[in-house]
Amino acid sequence: QVQLVESGGGLVQAGGSLRLSCVASGRTFSSYAMGWFRQAPGKEREFVAAFSWSGGSTYADSVKGRFTISRDNAKNTLYLQMNSLKPEDTAVYYCASRAKVVVTTTPFDYDYWGQGTQVTVSS
Numbered sequence: 001q002v003q004l005v006e007s008g009g010g011l012v013q014a015g016g017s018l019r020l021s022c023v024a025s026g027r028t029f030s031s032y033a034m035g036w037f038r039q040a041p042g043k044e045r046e047f048v049a050a051f052s053w054s055g056g057s058t059y060a061d062s063v064k065g066r067f068t069i070s071r072d073n074a075k076n077t078l079y080l081q082m083n084s085l086k087p088e089d090t091a092v093y094y095c096a097s098r099a100k101v102v103v104t105t106t107p108f109d110y111d112y113w114g115q116g117t118q119v120t121v122s123s
Contacts, residue, residue: 002026002112004095009117016085016121022078022095022114033103034071034078035110038091038119048093049080050103058103085121092116
């Protein structure tokens with residue numbers, strides 16, 4: 001079992017930055033694929049970014065060049081640095097992990113989820 005706790009959300013003006021954190025506890029963290037997803041009101045949960053155990057990362061086209069995913073295995077923590085935020089980035093952001101090393105962009109492939117943290121970007 002893996003427990004995930006996100007933090008770092010908040011209200012920011014367009015063009016601003018936030019850094020989300022996700023602390024993992026429970027089973028081995030370093031070998032699991034980790035990702036960030038988001039869900040806006042009335043919309044499906046969508047992929048944002050993912051980070052594999054080997055160090056590779058992948059991003060949704062909508063955030064590429066603005067968001068950076070990283071992980072610190074020593075601290076069992078996954079990060080999402082979000083720069084140049086836009087109002088359309090407003091959503092609840094979720095951290096997720098799967099008991100495999102290969103990342104995917106599909107929410108249903110992930111086994112464990114955090115409770116989410118709200119990000120609101122004002123125009």
